[in-house]
Amino acid sequence: MNKKAIITSALPYANGEIHLGHVASTYLPADVTTRFLKLNGVEAYYVCASDDFGTPILIQSEKEGKTPAEYVAHWNKRDYDDFSAFNIEFDYFYKTSSPENIAFVQDVFKKLNDSGHIYEKEIIQFYCNNDEKFLPDRYVKGICPYCKAEDQYSDLCESCGRVPEEITDPKCSLCGATPTKEKTKHYFFKLKNFGDSLTKWLDEAPHLQKDVKKYVQNWIKSGLIDWDITRDIPWGVPVPLDGAEGKVFYGWFDNHLAYISTALKFLNDKGIDGKEFWNSADIYHFIGKDIVYHHYLFLPAMRLGIDSEYKLPDYIPTRGHLTLQSKKISKSRNWYIGLKQFLEFYPADYLRFYLISINPYSQDDLNFDWDDFTTRINSELIGNLGNFVNRALGFTKKAFDGKVPEHDSFDEKDLEAEQKIKNLASDVGTLMEQNHLDRALKKLMEFSSFFNQYFQHKEPWKKGPGTANCVYLSVNAARSMAIALFSFLPESSQKIWNQLGLDGKISSSSWNDMSLLGISSNHVLGDASPIFAKVEESDIEKHKSQLGPFE
Numbered sequence: 001m002n003k004k005a006i007i008t009s010a011l012p013y014a015n016g017e018i019h020l021g022h023v024a025s026t027y028l029p030a031d032v033t034t035r036f037l038k039l040n041g042v043e044a045y046y047v048c049a050s051d052d053f054g055t056p057i058l059i060q061s062e063k064e065g066k067t068p069a070e071y072v073a074h075w076n077k078r079d080y081d082d083f084s085a086f087n088i089e090f091d092y093f094y095k096t097s098s099p100e101n102i103a104f105v106q107d108v109f110k111k112l113n114d115s116g117h118i119y120e121k122e123i124i125q126f127y128c129n130n131d132e133k134f135l136p137d138r139y140v141k142g143i144c145p146y147c148k149a150e151d152q153y154s155d156l157c158e159s160c161g162r163v164p165e166e167i168t169d170p171k172c173s174l175c176g177a178t179p180t181k182e183k184t185k186h187y188f189f190k191l192k193n194f195g196d197s198l199t200k201w202l203d204e205a206p207h208l209q210k211d212v213k214k215y216v217q218n219w220i221k222s223g224l225i226d227w228d229i230t231r232d233i234p235w236g237v238p239v240p241l242d243g244a245e246g247k248v249f250y251g252w253f254d255n256h257l258a259y260i261s262t263a264l265k266f267l268n269d270k271g272i273d274g275k276e277f278w279n280s281a282d283i284y285h286f287i288g289k290d291i292v293y294h295h296y297l298f299l300p301a302m303r304l305g306i307d308s309e310y311k312l313p314d315y316i317p318t319r320g321h322l323t324l325q326s327k328k329i330s331k332s333r334n335w336y337i338g339l340k341q342f343l344e345f346y347p348a349d350y351l352r353f354y355l356i357s358i359n360p361y362s363q364d365d366l367n368f369d370w371d372d373f374t375t376r377i378n379s380e381l382i383g384n385l386g387n388f389v390n391r392a393l394g395f396t397k398k399a400f401d402g403k404v405p406e407h408d409s410f411d412e413k414d415l416e417a418e419q420k421i422k423n424l425a426s427d428v429g430t431l432m433e434q435n436h437l438d439r440a441l442k443k444l445m446e447f448s449s450f451f452n453q454y455f456q457h458k459e460p461w462k463k464g465p466g467t468a469n470c471v472y473l474s475v476n477a478a479r480s481m482a483i484a485l486f487s488f489l490p491e492s493s494q495k496i497w498n499q500l501g502l503d504g505k506i507s508s509s510s511w512n513d514m515s516l517l518g519i520s521s522n523h524v525l526g527d528a529s530p531i532f533a534k535v536e537e538s539d540i541e542k543h544k545s546q547l548g549p550f551e
Helices: 020-039 055-063 068-085 099-114 191-204 210-222 257-269 274-280 289-305 339-343 348-357 370-400 412-433 437-458 467-485 490-499 511-515 537-547
Strands: 004-009 043-050 092-095 118-128 140-143 168-172 180-189 282-288 322-324 366-368
Touching: 004 020, 004 257, 004 274, 020 043, 020 282, 020 322, 020 339, 020 348, 020 366, 020 412, 020 437, 043 068, 043 257, 055 068, 068 092, 068 339, 092 099, 092 257, 099 118, 099 257, 099 289, 118 168, 180 289, 191 210, 191 289, 210 289, 257 274, 282 289, 339 348, 348 366, 348 370, 348 437, 348 490, 366 370, 370 437, 370 467, 370 490, 370 537, 412 437, 412 467, 412 511, 437 467, 467 490, 467 511
Parallel strands: 004 043, 004 282, 043 092, 322 366
Antiparallel strands: 118 180, 140 168
8 A cells, every 4th residue: 555645526517506516526535535545544635626618617617607717706606515415525725727626727738839739720610690699519409420419519418428529519508599610720639649658558557447447448449539629718717828818718728737737836835845646656547437538638648647656546436426316416497406415304424324335336326215224324323333332332331430351261153253353453444444335334234243243142131241342342343433434524523432432533543453352341421312313204204205306
């Protein structure tokens, strides 16, 4: 495990609230991983930024009577506040419209241009005569020429994940009219020249998902196309060339460069050589499956184009989309649950637990289901984990006045329980390193289940010969669980820590501490009370009508 790491997530677009679909695939897995790395002594930093540029923001800001800068400033703060309420703990949250990112993007472009990777070309651009404007990207919809999916954007097919060279049967997404074609000049990045170097990188990158690599390699074999990197709109990073007035960079040219510029800004301000740190650290980019094309082709090709001045990612953890009650989430159709709304009804850790539990390390889609949420919280989080902690600590308070008793020689069942504690760090840690966060959490739940059964088997309430051993090991198991839980459920783990009568923040612990018997005999516990409250089905029915248009 590298002792340095920079973690990023796909940037939230500064054009609306964060919903459950956003956090499931990217921000939550990234936060869990960052916490895990830090507990392992890794100098890890989780950086992110709001994605501030693009036509949708320009038009929406006009509708609200705001400047684009005012509009994105609002969403930058709102997004950060919503993430914070969910305990997504960024080390630094910035913006693509920052002066640092604008300067960095322009510098990268100049280097690519000087190296011969950029050319200017006259193109035919869709133009809407009704709206009197060129229609870039998401303002043209049609049929994907590759998979024939309908109602797809011109810059990305959400069905197959490819970027169409030209959309079929185009329509203006503003007014529905068929656009005309007009001449304009754009700048292109020679993506097709990077096929061999991208293939070499993919072949030699040991930590990238094999299934993702395979179909990206198939894309390369089928032939890459050069990439139009400029747009005819006034809101974006200006192209720094004479004769390029009125042109800005396409959002996907500048936004992922903010991974680097934001990290550099943060590290340099801390007195750390940001460039040296980036190039000596493990680099993680957490994404959803809809932006594989950009992160496996555009992003590495641009870094290769400037002679790998900044290293390519070591990990690109890619997960599927969240559906809601088995239907595709759609903000335009009001079929989604806002993160802020959800947290007004249930603690952040309930949602964190549920989303991690159902989210495999794959591109398979996952589904938020209210009934499943209720069952998992009540039977697993409360009935298993919460029940064990409450039994172990509550019984110690009641039977021993909160003082951990002196233990005797361990019998066979005690030795098995002790070994479970000693193995926990490696059992869970191995899965965490492999990014199987759902399996890691399941392993922790199996640990809790074992100790529930152990407690039941030993029957300490009968105050027989094995009572002291049972209490001693159960309290230590609760401590081990608190440390392991911190990456997943930070608030709940701290509550357990406090009830154990342990000082300070659990975040100052070490990962391997969980496999030690860290609570000695005669230690006095804090106040014990249930960590979680049951999710009532009657409440769920009320919340459905308030959190989404459920029939």
